[in-house]
Amino acid sequence: MADAASKEPAVRRERLAGLSTTREHVSVTPGPPAARLALRAGEDALNSVSRALGVSVPRKPKTSARAKSGGRVALWLGPDEWLVIDDDGADLPAAAGRAKALHSAVDVSHRNVAILVAGEGAEACLAAGCPQDLSLAAFPVGACSRTVLGKVEIVLWRTGEQTFHVEVWRSFAEYAYAFLAEAARDV
Amino acid sequence: MVGANRIAGSGRLSAAGRLAFSFDGRPYQGLEGDTLASALLANDVHLVGRSFKYHRPRGILSAGAEEPNALVGVHRDAARRTPNVRATVQEVYDGLAAVSQNRWPSLAFDVGAVNDLFSPFFSAGFYYKTFMWPKAAWAALYEPGIRAAAGLGVAPDQPDPDRYAARYAHCEVLVVGGGAAGLAAALAAAETGVRVILCDEQAASGGAMRFESGARIDGEEGWNWAQKAAARLAGMDNVRVLTRTTAFGYYAQNFVALAERVSDHLADPADRPRERLWQVRAKRVVLATGAIERHMVFADNDRPGIMLASAARTYLNHYGVCVGRNVGVYAGNDSAYAAAIDLKRAGVAIAAIVDLREKPKGALYEEARGLGIDVLPGRAVTGVGGRTRVSSMTVAPRTGGPSRRIAIDALLTSSGWTPSVHLYSQSRGKVAFDPASQRFLPDTYPQHCVSVGACNGTDDLAAALKEAAAAGERVGRAVGAKGKTAKAPAVETSEGWAGGMPGAAPGAGAEAAVKAFVDFQNDVTAKDIRQAVREGMRSIEHVKRFTTNGMATDQGKTSNLHGLAIAAEALGKEMPEVGLTTFRPPYTPVTFGAIVNQARGALFDPTRKTAMHRWHEKQRAVFEDVGQWKRPWYYPRPGEDMHEAVNRECATVRRTAGLFDASTLGKIEVVGPDAAAFMELLYTNPWQKLEPGRCRYGVMLREDGFVYDDGVVGRLAPDRFHVTTTTGGAARVLNHMEDYLQTEFPQLKVWLTSVSEQWAVIAVQGPRSRDIIAPFVEGVDLDAAAMPHMSVREGRVCGVPARLFRMSFSGERGFEVNVPADYGEAVWEALWAEAEKHGACAYGTETMHVLRAEKGFIIVGQDTDGTVTPDDAGLAWAIGKKKTDFVGIRGLKRPDLMAAGRKQLVGLRTRDPNIVLEEGAQIVADPNQTVPMTMIGHVTSSYWSQNCGRSIALALIAGGRERIGETVYVPMPDGAIEAEIGSTVFFDEQGERVHG
Numbered sequence A: 001m002a003d004a005a006s007k008e009p010a011v012r013r014e015r016l017a018g019l020s021t022t023r024e025h026v027s028v029t030p031g032p033p034a035a036r037l038a039l040r041a042g043e044d045a046l047n048s049v050s051r052a053l054g055v056s057v058p059r060k061p062k063t064s065a066r067a068k069s070g071g072r073v074a075l076w077l078g079p080d081e082w083l084v085i086d087d088d089g090a091d092l093p094a095a096a097g098r099a100k101a102l103h104s105a106v107d108v109s110h111r112n113v114a115i116l117v118a119g120e121g122a123e124a125c126l127a128a129g130c131p132q133d134l135s136l137a138a139f140p141v142g143a144c145s146r147t148v149l150g151k152v153e154i155v156l157w158r159t160g161e162q163t164f165h166v167e168v169w170r171s172f173a174e175y176a177y178a179f180l181a182e183a184a185r186d187v
Numbered sequence B: 001m002v003g004a005n006r007i008a009g010s011g012r013l014s015a016a017g018r019l020a021f022s023f024d025g026r027p028y029q030g031l032e033g034d035t036l037a038s039a040l041l042a043n044d045v046h047l048v049g050r051s052f053k054y055h056r057p058r059g060i061l062s063a064g065a066e067e068p069n070a071l072v073g074v075h076r077d078a079a080r081r082t083p084n085v086r087a088t089v090q091e092v093y094d095g096l097a098a099v100s101q102n103r104w105p106s107l108a109f110d111v112g113a114v115n116d117l118f119s120p121f122f123s124a125g126f127y128y129k130t131f132m133w134p135k136a137a138w139a140a141l142y143e144p145g146i147r148a149a150a151g152l153g154v155a156p157d158q159p160d161p162d163r164y165a166a167r168y169a170h171c172e173v174l175v176v177g178g179g180a181a182g183l184a185a186a187l188a189a190a191e192t193g194v195r196v197i198l199c200d201e202q203a204a205s206g207g208a209m210r211f212e213s214g215a216r217i218d219g220e221e222g223w224n225w226a227q228k229a230a231a232r233l234a235g236m237d238n239v240r241v242l243t244r245t246t247a248f249g250y251y252a253q254n255f256v257a258l259a260e261r262v263s264d265h266l267a268d269p270a271d272r273p274r275e276r277l278w279q280v281r282a283k284r285v286v287l288a289t290g291a292i293e294r295h296m297v298f299a300d301n302d303r304p305g306i307m308l309a310s311a312a313r314t315y316l317n318h319y320g321v322c323v324g325r326n327v328g329v330y331a332g333n334d335s336a337y338a339a340a341i342d343l344k345r346a347g348v349a350i351a352a353i354v355d356l357r358e359k360p361k362g363a364l365y366e367e368a369r370g371l372g373i374d375v376l377p378g379r380a381v382t383g384v385g386g387r388t389r390v391s392s393m394t395v396a397p398r399t400g401g402p403s404r405r406i407a408i409d410a411l412l413t414s415s416g417w418t419p420s421v422h423l424y425s426q427s428r429g430k431v432a433f434d435p436a437s438q439r440f441l442p443d444t445y446p447q448h449c450v451s452v453g454a455c456n457g458t459d460d461l462a463a464a465l466k467e468a469a470a471a472g473e474r475v476g477r478a479v480g481a482k483g484k485t486a487k488a489p490a491v492e493t494s495e496g497w498a499g500g501m502p503g504a505a506p507g508a509g510a511e512a513a514v515k516a517f518v519d520f521q522n523d524v525t526a527k528d529i530r531q532a533v534r535e536g537m538r539s540i541e542h543v544k545r546f547t548t549n550g551m552a553t554d555q556g557k558t559s560n561l562h563g564l565a566i567a568a569e570a571l572g573k574e575m576p577e578v579g580l581t582t583f584r585p586p587y588t589p590v591t592f593g594a595i596v597n598q599a600r601g602a603l604f605d606p607t608r609k610t611a612m613h614r615w616h617e618k619q620r621a622v623f624e625d626v627g628q629w630k631r632p633w634y635y636p637r638p639g640e641d642m643h644e645a646v647n648r649e650c651a652t653v654r655r656t657a658g659l660f661d662a663s664t665l666g667k668i669e670v671v672g673p674d675a676a677a678f679m680e681l682l683y684t685n686p687w688q689k690l691e692p693g694r695c696r697y698g699v700m701l702r703e704d705g706f707v708y709d710d711g712v713v714g715r716l717a718p719d720r721f722h723v724t725t726t727t728g729g730a731a732r733v734l735n736h737m738e739d740y741l742q743t744e745f746p747q748l749k750v751w752l753t754s755v756s757e758q759w760a761v762i763a764v765q766g767p768r769s770r771d772i773i774a775p776f777v778e779g780v781d782l783d784a785a786a787m788p789h790m791s792v793r794e795g796r797v798c799g800v801p802a803r804l805f806r807m808s809f810s811g812e813r814g815f816e817v818n819v820p821a822d823y824g825e826a827v828w829e830a831l832w833a834e835a836e837k838h839g840a841c842a843y844g845t846e847t848m849h850v851l852r853a854e855k856g857f858i859i860v861g862q863d864t865d866g867t868v869t870p871d872d873a874g875l876a877w878a879i880g881k882k883k884t885d886f887v888g889i890r891g892l893k894r895p896d897l898m899a900a901g902r903k904q905l906v907g908l909r910t911r912d913p914n915i916v917l918e919e920g921a922q923i924v925a926d927p928n929q930t931v932p933m934t935m936i937g938h939v940t941s942s943y944w945s946q947n948c949g950r951s952i953a954l955a956l957i958a959g960g961r962e963r964i965g966e967t968v969y970v971p972m973p974d975g976a977i978e979a980e981i982g983s984t985v986f987f988d989e990q991g992e993r994v995h996g
Helices: A002-006 A043-053 A092-097 A122-127 A170-184 B036-042 B111-117 B135-149 B180-191 B222-234 B309-317 B335-345 B363-370 B422-426 B461-478 B526-534 B540-547 B560-571 B592-596 B613-618 B642-655 B675-682 B730-743 B769-776 B821-837 B845-854
Strands: A027-030 A035-041 A064-066 A072-078 A081-086 A103-107 A112-118 A144-149 A152-160 A163-169 B018-023 B026-031 B071-075 B081-086 B096-099 B164-176 B196-199 B239-242 B245-251 B255-261 B275-287 B291-294 B306-308 B326-331 B349-355 B375-377 B379-385 B392-397 B404-407 B410-414 B416-419 B430-434 B439-444 B449-451 B491-493 B517-519 B622-626 B629-634 B658-661 B666-671 B695-701 B707-717 B720-725 B751-754 B759-765 B791-797 B800-806 B814-820 B903-910 B922-924 B935-945 B950-958 B967-972 B975-982
Touching: A027 A170, A035 A043, A035 A092, A035 B751, A043 A092, A043 A103, A072 A144, A072 A152, A081 A092, A092 A103, A103 B666, A103 B751, A112 A122, A112 A170, A122 A163, A122 A170, A122 B164, A144 A170, A152 A170, A163 A170, B018 B036, B026 B036, B036 B309, B164 B180, B164 B461, B164 B592, B180 B196, B180 B222, B180 B275, B180 B461, B196 B222, B196 B245, B196 B275, B222 B239, B245 B422, B275 B461, B275 B592, B291 B309, B306 B309, B309 B326, B309 B335, B309 B410, B326 B335, B326 B379, B335 B349, B335 B363, B335 B410, B349 B379, B349 B392, B349 B404, B363 B375, B379 B410, B416 B439, B422 B430, B449 B461, B461 B491, B517 B526, B517 B560, B526 B540, B526 B560, B540 B560, B613 B821, B622 B845, B629 B642, B629 B845, B642 B658, B642 B845, B642 B935, B658 B821, B658 B845, B666 B675, B666 B730, B675 B720, B675 B730, B707 B730, B707 B791, B707 B800, B720 B730, B730 B751, B759 B769, B759 B821, B769 B814, B769 B821, B814 B821, B845 B935, B845 B950, B903 B935, B935 B967, B950 B975
Parallel strands: B018 B096, B164 B196, B164 B275, B196 B239, B275 B449, B306 B410, B326 B349, B326 B410, B349 B375
Antiparallel strands: A027 A112, A035 A081, A035 A103, A064 A072, A072 A081, A112 A163, A144 A152, A152 A163, B018 B026, B071 B081, B071 B096, B245 B255, B255 B275, B291 B416, B379 B392, B392 B404, B430 B439, B622 B629, B658 B759, B666 B720, B666 B751, B695 B707, B707 B720, B759 B814, B791 B800, B800 B814, B903 B950, B903 B975, B922 B935, B922 B967, B935 B950, B967 B975
């Protein structure tokens, strides 16, 4: 055990490393690694948890909330369920742990992989496999939803008028990426 | 002009757009915008195929999607050979190669045509009553013969190289049909500001304006108005116009499926998909699907050259093609007159208009007479001359009398129009019969849908556009639109005709042996339908199935109403009493490609791979499919077969150690102050007293008391458990837990999170396992006293956060290293480098299975089958004896589950240690009893065990534990195998090796 510290720490190898698709109207690229937290809490704990995480967790279905500064966002997934993503890789379980109120915080940083879909064809590209109405009126910037893409479950989050962030479990990431890359040929 | 039958000054195609194509190898010229049918007719080709059953020569009946006859093969290349393409739909592109079908050796001379002579043997229902004797000949002789002779077209024999796309779309208003009514509805809806999708199956919007020369809308010729309207719609931001797009299925909640033919009309599709499937969810649907003209039913009405009157008008007015030079017309209503008038004005001779009606009158009648056309009222066409092309018609008074022959080279018929209520019917709408117009029309709408124009029985163009515009605005307003009200199109002149007659005309020969076709594609004649009634069919559903009327790929678009009318007449009933068959999707044939679209090859189904997959590939692992997962099955070294590789892996793990990828196991984090209470309820075991840092093997039951799943559970903290499940159970166990938590135990403060994919799991098993991991572990005391068997610690491995389990599914001292998945591969590589120094191996699922069987550890789903209780499986020890509640506790108390003699899991040792039993084999007590023998159990797991030097097996045997020491038999085709019942543990019976 003594020589453990002397060994090189294990290298992180991202699931979709090296993949990228750029077409005339849309690009499909893997998102950078991020810290992720599966947050479960009751209504009474939300203020406490929000303070601890520095982001006001949204209470309205299909909405998200960003922290005032930094790359942290809380996506509403259910009445007592959120996915918190921190682009800077912060220690989210530790941050959530500062909340006194009852909640569950589970690190899922490596469970999910992000895929970014961007461009004027982004909506059409996703519509190849996502049955939801993704028009700006029905799915505005900031909207998020746990939904399906082809044959897999995803969390879809609209980050801009022409940019979407797809969260997918890692073993489904290759499928989701390939599905979107194929769909990109048709927009 | 291109083609002998093109008429200068007629049609809308440009003479400049010349295209070369071939039919049965002969080169022809067509024009840009031609369909294959119009281009063939321009070249005076009427004979295009042979019929399904009788192999009769067939021509082109229609100019649209309803075509039953003109089915051809289109061959782009060796892999792209599409059968049964409707020549009336396929657009000509430069280089198109089409071939006729269902003929041998050639279209003009077809050996199969002898069927026509033997047709008395192929009458309605022939396959139900012919070929019945001798019985054996059906499977051996008759059926293969019939199958070889019947059928249309030839399926391609290579994988489809084309690409198919898919799109979900949402709109407030979906308008199906881009004819005048559909355009008017779409414009009105679009002006209100809502999202509109307009789809039309043809290459351009316009519908019947293609042929209706008499229509003028908003000061324009009907066709030109339609093109401008379509262009205006296409230019609006809230409108999507889809041409070459067929709405083929109307499902629940206004979910409508459209098939768009993206590149079938292009010489070079380039990177375009061939087709695109649109799945549209619309708040409102407007059906503007028009009407389809019916042919006349009379003797030999299938001869090439006989076609629908509106089709001849379409070929003339749109494509500039005359379908003959001396044309006869057979009318049951006014619309055929319009065809005669248009052709006459274009300079084509009209031999005569034969009108079934005694006293035709009206503007069209007068106009025809004024043009000098010979009109023969009260007469019928009783037969035609010519075989591969009509050459004459025999005309007689409809009530009988002397007949005369009139020479013709084409015959146009119309017996009226059938509103296209297919999609309305698919939407679960019931049609209502309108006796005045002798047709079925939409009635009550079960969905948010409305029909406008001809499909709604609104024949007059002005009335149709008024109705459509009003409907378009109304549906827009209904979904809350605030926009403008569009000005309805003003119709200055229009055509419109009602009436007509469904059923057989006098020339159909009520009892004679003539073939008056009702359904061309399935070769069903009026006589067949009458025969069906004579043989006892009463409902149209029975008549349909007995005769196959309307059951071909055209779904009886031209034949259903005729068939119904003939059946009703034969039954002496009104049509509504006989009923109308239900329309089902698809409206027209849809390719499998469009339905499958992206879901092929790698996208057919997700392939799940662990973080270490590439390493396994590099080691040339053979993979096993476990659900969607790819798991290493075994790692053969050069020259090794599976048996040798597994034997080596099994021996190596027990001698030194092995690395195993256990990442696919389900993992659930159970968090909250009531976590232990929840675990108590979901598992049979006690959990309250399990200390943090310790693990326990848990058994989960269903409510009925049978084993549902199992796995090792580690308690990380008083309020946090790390639960593992079987690979296959990962999703359903979480669902099962959530289900109980939300419905039965909502008072518990506990949350469940799947972390199956958060952690990569490397199992290191074997006497040297601790030595292999030790150099990489920080912050955990691995000493046996500090970290005994069945414990869990959090620390670091290879410098990354890890959950380290001391547990064993092999019976050896073992660890399971959990690291965040992105680090899995690197940590595996580090551990492997160390493992190699110790002579350890990597092992796959097969070795894992053998090792656990040597120890008698069960696999849920292999040694259990949903009817096995914990006690049956020898797991009674895992039930907390003092527990008063858990899921399944009452089930376990059912008398049958507590009865003596239940099947119990035991070990089997064959008398001959070299014989490996078959898994699933049945077990008997006495091999000499008569068949059927009394089976007392079956083999659940069976392997060669290198470590035991013999075969081993687990089996479920009635009263098994009572029978230990007894001999049983496994009957196999070449004799019964003798085996002795014994303990389920074959290796290290004391279980000492996991410790230390």
